[in-house]
Amino acid sequence: MFMDTRVSLYESPVIIEDREAWEQINLKDAGTIEVEIGFGSGEYLLRRASEYPDRLFIGIEKKSGLITEVAKKVASLNLENIRLLDSCASNVFTYLFPACSLSRAYSLFxxxxxxxxxxxxxxxxxxxxxxxxxxxxxxxxxxxxxxxxxxxxxxxxxxxxxxxxxxxxxxxxxxxxxxxxxxxxxxxxxxxxxxxxxxxxxxx
Ligand SMILES: C[S@@+](CC[C@H](N)C(=O)[O-])C[C@H]1O[C@@H](n2cnc3c(N)ncnc32)[C@H](O)[C@@H]1O
CATH class of the missing domain: 3.40.50.150 (Vaccinia Virus protein VP39)
Structure with missing residues (x-):
């Protein structure tokens, strides 16, 4: 979790693992942000992101294998508005998201x-x-x-x-x-x- 160096929330690749890089990003400028907690195989996240291309979607999943699986789907669908976080939702909410930054959060099953x-x-x-x-x-x-x-x-x-x-x-x-x-x-x-x-x- 958070162990690599990736540059910006707005750049590829879709997997954001670097906490310092993340902390420099001002989510308040990102417009409408939706977050899925425990996206599993990513079906809902991918559908929502396709449906609302002008929103930013952040998927949090603690199983790395699922992150890799969904990252491939994101790439094959050319979705540029999804970022995936390989972490536990409590850490992400505690350390990465500022107050009053998210429009919608969901957790299915x-x-x-x-x-x-x-x-x-x-x-x-x-x-x-x-x-x-x-x-x-x-x-x-x-x-x-x-x-x-x-x-x-x-x-x-x-x-x-x-x-x-x-x-x-x-x-x-x-x-x-x-x-x-x-x-x-x-x-x-x-x-x-x-x-x-x-x-x-x-x-x-
Ligand atoms: C029962 S599965 C549901 C997956 C998917 N939402 C679906 O409907 O198929 C729960 C998922 O949440 C993930 N998960 C559980 N606790 C989590 C946490 N604290 N942070 C991030 N992901 C979590 C698990 O790894 C698992 O993929």
Whole structure:
């Protein structure tokens, strides 16, 4: 993570690994920025980036193999508005994104860590949601979609004092990602959606 030297957020290659280079970049001049946390095989990120060429898309994924896989797809599609970060989302949000810099963040099928002793590894804790709030612009949105009702309920419990207005519902499949397809193959076709809108700025 962050161990190579790459120059600018606006230049190829798409994989940004150098923390110092990143820190010199003023994301405030980048226009509308969307971030996908744990993009997996990148289907949603690639579709969004194709659909909105004037926005900057930043994908964060902690598995290097997936970064390489998706970087190849980005190159073959000639998408110039995607940057990939080989890191953990908490580090990126803590150290790289300035306050009020992101318009939209999403996480499709985040690891649910179902075992009680693993709950501490779940990403969308109150602390992380406060950080996410801080990095979003006013009115910015965060979308979390999960197959796990337990995880959904846990996230909803984390939300008080995080500065978000919440909309929660069940939804049919619509993202066509690897994990969504995996669940569909098992005849599971109702997912849990949490849509957050920043209504109050939180210092984090
Ligand atoms: C269950 S998979 C879902 C992948 C993809 N979104 C999909 O729908 O197919 C969760 C993904 O999130 C990544 N991930 C989990 N925790 C992460 C974190 N803290 N930072 C970045 N990526 C993370 C995992 O490596 C994995 O690729």
């Amino acid at each position: 985040p690891d649910p860590w179902p075992k009680k002793r693993h709950i501490k590894y779940r990403l969308f804790s109150t602390q992380y949601l406060r950080l996410l709030n801080n990095r979003l612009i006013s009115g910015g949105e965060a979308l979390i979609v999960t197959d796990s009702e337990d995880y959904c309920n846990w996230v909803l419990k984390q939300l008080p004092c995080t500065g978000f207005e919440v909309e929660s519902s069940t939804i049919p499949p619509q993202f066509d990602t690897r994990f969504e397809r995996k669940w569909l193959d098992q005849d599971f076709n109702t997912f849990f959606r949490i849509l957050l809108r920043k209504t109050e700025h939180i210092e984090a």
